[in-house]
Amino acid sequence: METETKERPTEVARSPKFEAIERAAYELFLSRGFGSVSMDEIAKRAGVSKATIYSHFADKAELFAGMMRADCAMSWVKSELSDRPADDARGVLLELGRSYIGLLAEKGAMQRIVIAEAMRFPEIAQIFFENGPNASRLALTGYLDRVCATGKLAIPDTNRAANQFFALLRDDIYLRGLLGLDSGDDLQAALDKTVTAAVDLFLKGYAP
Amino acid sequence: METETKERPTEVARSPKFEAIERAAYELFLSRGFGSVSMDEIAKRAGVSKATIYSHFADKAELFAGMMRADCAMSWVKSELSDRPADDARGVLLELGRSYIGLLAEKGAMQRIVIAEAMRFPEIAQIFFENGPNASRLALTGYLDRVCATGKLAIPDTNRAANQFFALLRDDIYLRGLLGLDSGDDLQAALDKTVTAAVDLFLKGYAP
DNA sequence: GTCTATAGATCGATAGAC
DNA sequence: GTCTATCGATCTATAGAC
Numbered sequence: 001m002e003t004e005t006k007e008r009p010t011e012v013a014r015s016p017k018f019e020a021i022e023r024a025a026y027e028l029f030l031s032r033g034f035g036s037v038s039m040d041e042i043a044k045r046a047g048v049s050k051a052t053i054y055s056h057f058a059d060k061a062e063l064f065a066g067m068m069r070a071d072c073a074m075s076w077v078k079s080e081l082s083d084r085p086a087d088d089a090r091g092v093l094l095e096l097g098r099s100y101i102g103l104l105a106e107k108g109a110m111q112r113i114v115i116a117e118a119m120r121f122p123e124i125a126q127i128f129f130e131n132g133p134n135a136s137r138l139a140l141t142g143y144l145d146r147v148c149a150t151g152k153l154a155i156p157d158t159n160r161a162a163n164q165f166f167a168l169l170r171d172d173i174y175l176r177g178l179l180g181l182d183s184g185d186d187l188q189a190a191l192d193k194t195v196t197a198a199v200d201l202f203l204k205g206y207a208p
Numbered sequence: 209m210e211t212e213t214k215e216r217p218t219e220v221a222r223s224p225k226f227e228a229i230e231r232a233a234y235e236l237f238l239s240r241g242f243g244s245v246s247m248d249e250i251a252k253r254a255g256v257s258k259a260t261i262y263s264h265f266a267d268k269a270e271l272f273a274g275m276m277r278a279d280c281a282m283s284w285v286k287s288e289l290s291d292r293p294a295d296d297a298r299g300v301l302l303e304l305g306r307s308y309i310g311l312l313a314e315k316g317a318m319q320r321i322v323i324a325e326a327m328r329f330p331e332i333a334q335i336f337f338e339n340g341p342n343a344s345r346l347a348l349t350g351y352l353d354r355v356c357a358t359g360k361l362a363i364p365d366t367n368r369a370a371n372q373f374f375a376l377l378r379d380d381i382y383l384r385g386l387l388g389l390d391s392g393d394d395l396q397a398a399l400d401k402t403v404t405a406a407v408d409l410f411l412k413g414y415a416p
Numbered sequence: 417g418t419c420t421a422t423a424g425a426t427c428g429a430t431a432g433a434c
Numbered sequence: 435g436t437c438t439a440t441c442g443a444t445c446t447a448t449a450g451a452c
Contacts, residue, residue, distance in 0.1 A: 017436085032327070035243040038427060049437050054429065116324030118388040119240070125387040133380055160405055167375045172341055179333040180326045197368055205413030225418085246445060257419050262447065 020046040021053055026067045030109045034064050034117050065121055071110055072128040076103055076136055081143040089147045090199060097169050097195035100136065104170065107132075108177045115178065137162045154208040161206060168198035228254040229261055234275045238317045242272050242325050273329055279318055280336040284311055284344055289351040297355045298407060305377050305403035308344065312378065315340075316385045323386065345370045362416040369414060376406035 024046035028037045039060055043050040057063040084092045104111075111128070118125040140162035147153050155161045171194045176183050183190060232254035236245045247268055251258040265271040292300045312319075319336070326333040348370035355361045363369045379402045384391050392398060 015435085033324070036328075039429080040427075050428085051430075051438085052436055055435065060428065112323060112326070115320060115386045116241070118320070118386070120244075122388060125389065129384065129387055129389055133383060137380070157405070160401075163380050164376055164405065164409060167379050168372055170378075171375050172345070172371050175341060176337065178323045178326065179337055180330060181333060181337055193368075197365070197372065201372060201409070201413040204415075205409040207412075223417090247447085248445080258446090259420085259448075260418055263417070268446070 017046070017048050017052060018056055021048060021056060021063075022067065025063050026071070029064055029067055030071075030113060033113050034060075034120065061121075064117075065124060068110070068114065068117075068121070068124045069127055072114070072124060073131055076107075076132050081139045084143060086143070086146040086150050087152065089152060090203060092143065093165070093199045093202065094195060096140070097165075097198060098192075100166065100169050101173075101191050101195060104174055104177065112178050112180075133166065136166060140165060151208060153203070153206045155206045161202075165198065165202050168202060169195065171198070225254070225256050225260060226264055229256060229264060229271075230275065233271050234279070237272055237275055238279075238321060241321050242268075242328065269329075272325075273332060276318070276322065276325075276329070276332045277335055280322070280332060281339055284315075284340050289347045292351060294351070294354040294358050295360065297360060298411060300351065301373070301407045301410065302403060304348070305373075305406060306400075308374065308377050309381075309399050309403060312382055312385065320386050341374065344374060348373060359416060361411070361414045363414045369410075373406065373410050376410060377403065379406070 021042065025037075025042050028042055028045060039050050039053060042063075043053055046053070053063070057066070081092070081096065114125055114128045137159070141158045144153070144155055144158040144161055148155050148158065173183055173191065173194060229250065233245075233250050236250055236253060247258050247261060250271075251261055254261070261271070265274070289300070289304065322333055322336045345367070349366045352361070352363055352366040352369055356363050356366065381391055381399065381402060
């Protein structure tokens with residue numbers, strides 16, 4: 001979805017029904033996927049008729065792809081790493097780790113749908129990977145390069161190390177989330193422990 | 209002792225049509241998921257009529273769940289870790305790593321389907337996780353305990369460490385596979401490098 | 417047991433009134 | 435633009451002949 005402040009030169013204010021359709025489709029698709037959601041259902045939730053939907057969107061696939069594309073295109077990394085201090089790798093990685101894990105939980109439903117429909121909508125899977133995991137990896141790689149320049153870490157391949165760090169953060173909680181399994185009683189404590197354990201292993205493993 | 213099991217008569221040979229149905233359903237479900245495969249399609253591929261399928265399986269959901277349940281229940285870990293030497297952690301972990309990555313590639317399609325249908329078939333997701341990732345983690349935890357007993361590694365939480373090791377092995381290749389993205393031209397070399405890099409980081413990070 | 421034929425329901429998409 | 439009404443296709447599941 002896009003923010004309301006974003007200007008669209010070629011288009012005037014979008015009608016309330018149009019936005020209602022978008023919102024209804026987004027919520028339904030994200031909770032149940034492409035195949036299990038019918039256009040009748042979207043129309044009913046949006047409070048419009050089915051014909052109104054087809055006056056704004058060519059077909060069901062375009063409606064789905066439009067919603068997912070906009071959602072995947074949103075930037076993942078909230079905290080920029082380019083202006084982070086290179087002499088406090090532990091603090092920066094801890095903060096990045098907590099931010100990343102929060103992001104996984106927040107975007108969990110979207111990722112499950114993207115994976116489920118990756119065969120039918122390969123373009124969506126591509127956009128998701130580039131703007132999500134790959135963008136995160138690139139950002140961390142740049143930061144690790146700077147840390148290595150200070151001599152505080154010795155990483156032979158910062159690209160690979162960035163991948164490893166995010167892999168450690170995902171742990172098995174990511175897979176559990178994709179599978180819809182409850183991760184025990186004290187999830188937040190487990191997540192914090194996962195972050196600190198990942199940073200510990202990473203820093204010691206790449207110490208000079 | 210059940211003498212008359214309708215579903216699995218292990219003593220009596222199951223009819224060829226029954227097995228043809230199972231094989232056709234398994235292949236189709238694994239390649240396109242639950243919703244996109246019709247009973248007509250399964251019947252056509254199996255060379256039987258639709259009514260014959262319904263004479264063996266209650267409905268489409270039971271047919272799907274039966275196939276996926278059987279596939280998920282298959283043991284993952286091929287090489288038992290209980291009889292592995294505790295004084296050669298690097299060699300054992302390298303071998304386990306290659307085996308695990310091969311397994312991910314082999315079961316890639318099944319995992320994508322399990323994730324995609326996790327909401328509709330939570331039981332399948334549960335069985336998959338227990339027999340797959342969780343069983344692997346338990347096996348590795350036991351081995352790491354033995355290695356720590358020899359003093360060659362110092363791991364505060366072997367359960368967490370086992371999770372971390374498998375997470376390092378998955379790297380981002382696992383996610384790419386779920387998304388159906390091609391992982392470049394030289395996949396095998398990248399996989400080998402991922403395994404060695406994971407073992408390197410793990411051993412140095414948990415060195416005494 | 418296995419088939420053909422079809423019921424019954426739902427879906428995506430459209431025609432036509434207003 | 436938006437609605438109601440419906441078409442045609444497709445799906446799951448079943449009835450009935452053999």
